[in-house]
Amino acid sequence: MADILRQEFYKVWHKRSTVYTPLVIFVLMGIVGAMTIHSSDARFYISAGFAGFQWAMIMLIVIAANTISSEFEYGTIKHLIVQGNGRTLVFLAKFLVIGAYDIYLHGLVFGLTLILKPLIYGRRFAFNQNYLYGQSLMTNLVTETLVDLLGSLIIIGMIVMLACVSKTSAVAIATGIVVCFVGQGVSELLLKAAGSLSVILKWNPFNMLFLSNEWSNPSYDHNTLLSLPSLIWGNVIYALVFLVLGYEMFKHKPI
Amino acid sequence: MTQILKVHNLSKKFGNKQVLDHVSFTILRGKVVGLVGPNGAGKSTIMKAILGLYPSFSGQVVFDGRSVKAHDQSVFRKVGFLIEKPAIYPFLTGLQHFQLYSSNKADIQEVIDELHMNHYINRKATHYSLGMKQKLGIALAIINQPELVILDEPMNGLDPQSNRDLRHLIMKRAKKGTTFIVSSHILSELAKIVDDVILINDGKVVLATAISELRQADNHDYILQTRNNIEAKEILVNNGYQAEIRNGQISVTLSASQGIVELLPFLINHGIAITNIYHCQTDIESILVKMLDESKSEVRA
Ligand SMILES: Nc1ncnc2c1ncn2[C@@H]1O[C@H](COP(=O)(O)OP(=O)(O)OP(=O)(O)O)[C@@H](O)[C@H]1O
Numbered sequence: 001m002a003d004i005l006r007q008e009f010y011k012v013w014h015k016r017s018t019v020y021t022p023l024v025i026f027v028l029m030g031i032v033g034a035m036t037i038h039s040s041d042a043r044f045y046i047s048a049g050f051a052g053f054q055w056a057m058i059m060l061i062v063i064a065a066n067t068i069s070s071e072f073e074y075g076t077i078k079h080l081i082v083q084g085n086g087r088t089l090v091f092l093a094k095f096l097v098i099g100a101y102d103i104y105l106h107g108l109v110f111g112l113t114l115i116l117k118p119l120i121y122g123r124r125f126a127f128n129q130n131y132l133y134g135q136s137l138m139t140n141l142v143t144e145t146l147v148d149l150l151g152s153l154i155i156i157g158m159i160v161m162l163a164c165v166s167k168t169s170a171v172a173i174a175t176g177i178v179v180c181f182v183g184q185g186v187s188e189l190l191l192k193a194a195g196s197l198s199v200i201l202k203w204n205p206f207n208m209l210f211l212s213n214e215w216s217n218p219s220y221d222h223n224t225l226l227s228l229p230s231l232i233w234g235n236v237i238y239a240l241v242f243l244v245l246g247y248e249m250f251k252h253k254p255i
Numbered sequence: 256m257t258q259i260l261k262v263h264n265l266s267k268k269f270g271n272k273q274v275l276d277h278v279s280f281t282i283l284r285g286k287v288v289g290l291v292g293p294n295g296a297g298k299s300t301i302m303k304a305i306l307g308l309y310p311s312f313s314g315q316v317v318f319d320g321r322s323v324k325a326h327d328q329s330v331f332r333k334v335g336f337l338i339e340k341p342a343i344y345p346f347l348t349g350l351q352h353f354q355l356y357s358s359n360k361a362d363i364q365e366v367i368d369e370l371h372m373n374h375y376i377n378r379k380a381t382h383y384s385l386g387m388k389q390k391l392g393i394a395l396a397i398i399n400q401p402e403l404v405i406l407d408e409p410m411n412g413l414d415p416q417s418n419r420d421l422r423h424l425i426m427k428r429a430k431k432g433t434t435f436i437v438s439s440h441i442l443s444e445l446a447k448i449v450d451d452v453i454l455i456n457d458g459k460v461v462l463a464t465a466i467s468e469l470r471q472a473d474n475h476d477y478i479l480q481t482r483n484n485i486e487a488k489e490i491l492v493n494n495g496y497q498a499e500i501r502n503g504q505i506s507v508t509l510s511a512s513q514g515i516v517e518l519l520p521f522l523i524n525h526g527i528a529i530t531n532i533y534h535c536q537t538d539i540e541s542i543l544v545k546m547l548d549e550s551k552s553e554v555r556a
């Protein structure tokens with residue numbers, strides 16, 4: 001296991017995208033920041049990491065799908081399996097690397113927010129200033145980072161599953177990005193149309209994407225029909241289900 | 256000599272298609288074994304099945320005394336392979352590939368020298384030509400001192416010099432005790448290096464034998480020219496020889512109990528004037544092609 005993890009990180013380290021990703025995220029966050037420089041809502045943008053979490057999610061979708069699909073495309077999966085001692089360990093290693101990347105990207109957005117805030121707003125909006133729920137701006141940012149990290153699990157699970165089903169990464173990436181952007185809308189439509197069925201439909205996976213919204217704005221439970229703890233559990237359980245399904249697909253994926 | 260690999264009744268279906276049909280063979284340690292057969296015969300499938308890469312197959316593979324199970328590759332720590340196409344990450348250089356899989360610098364440099372890869376080893380693999388990638392794939396199968404090396408059509412895309420390099424590399428390591436399974440349809444290339452040949456057709460083992468025996472089998476074909484071919488053929492056939500007239504010459508195939516030493520006086524005694532005789536040196540390739548044809552007609556019959 002140590003060996004295969006070393007190899008995975010070696011590959012990540014030597015990919016050009018690993019260097020570009022933080023740069024791109026930095027630039028995109030900077031742009032969002034620059035556009036909000038006179039906004040009255042600046043503290044919202046700060047606590048939301050200048051939309052960096054959304055950019056990071058898109059990057060992560062691409063990286064996660066590719067890290068699985070490309071091994072099959074390059075034919076390197078055979079070596080991973082034979083030398084890495086079986087498909088289960090390879091799957092586990094892939095998941096751990098994607099998970100680590102997820103944590104890294106969230107840390108990155110958090111760190112970049114710390115750097116960007118003074119660059120954009122100067123001395124205004126100190127981190128210890130009070131923001132929502134009687135908590136400081138910093139606490140809000142930390143919370144947002146952690147909640148977004150938790151919410152990303154369900155997306156990761158879905159991407160891993162799709163990458164294990166399809167031949168190329170394109171399907172997984174496209175689906176992942178679409179779900180990220182319109183998933184919430186789909187759930188809203190579903191629930192509006194559902195009527196009495198909403199008792200069941202509120203558990204649809206797209207509804208779980210509201211986790212971060214409901215966390216920062218508890219009144220969202222009118223939309224989601226789920227309490228915050230239900231949403232948290234829903235996210236975790238869906239992520240696990242997707243991962244288990246993905247694992248089964250991976251075990252039988254033709255080489 | 257001890258056996259390193261035993262394949263017993265290996266069968267594999269893709270959907271309804273029986274791709275491998277009770278394939279059985281044994282490979283001895285230190286041998287170079289050629290897996291030969293036409294396109295689609297099942298060579299690559301056999302190699303993948305040996306490595307347990309299929310979630311499901313029936314039959315038994317024993318490597319180094321241990322049974323191979325699907326989803327358990329722990330027995331293969333000491334196996335190197337190149338199957339179907341070289342396993343290469345386009346974003347890594349050749350050298351980085353070696354570093355990914357091995358930490359033994361001397362070992363790595365040796366392979367790089369043997370395959371003359373020095374001048375491009377620091378370039379990204381995405382810029383490699385077909386043959387350069389192929390050599391890198393071969394090199395990756397060879398590093399880490401494997402006990403068994405499986406090479407699927409390793410000559411693919413190699414120029415004559417690289418081909419020679421590859422043969423030297425295989426023979427050198429085989430001498431030190433490494434076992435090789437090499438597949439190819441360029442049979443003549445293979446004939447120069449292999450000890451044993453396993454002939455595969457339609458997912459079945461048609462023939463498994465030492466290459467020296469194949470050569471011997473070949474030694475029984477003679478071509479005769481006489482003043483009276485028709486009469487000579489009659490006499491030969493009537494006396495238990497296998498003979499026929501082809502292109503105005505008599506072709507004779509001697510059985511194991513018949514020798515050329517007896518044949519010549521026999522004809523002369525019957526008053527046949529022999530004007531020319533020569534020994535057929537069919538190359539190994541045509542022998543195998545002939546055997547394949549025979550196996551196909553057997554199936555049809
Ligand atoms: N994943 C698969 N799904 C369906 N059929 C397959 C699959 N892989 C191989 N086959 C079939 O199995 C047969 C044997 O294929 P294999 O690749 O082992 O042949 P081969 O002897 O290596 O041929 P070649 O010399 O062309 O490399 C072929 O008829 C092929 O169509």
Ligand SMILES: [Mg+2]
Pocket residue numbers: 298299300339407
């Ligand atoms: Mg093949």
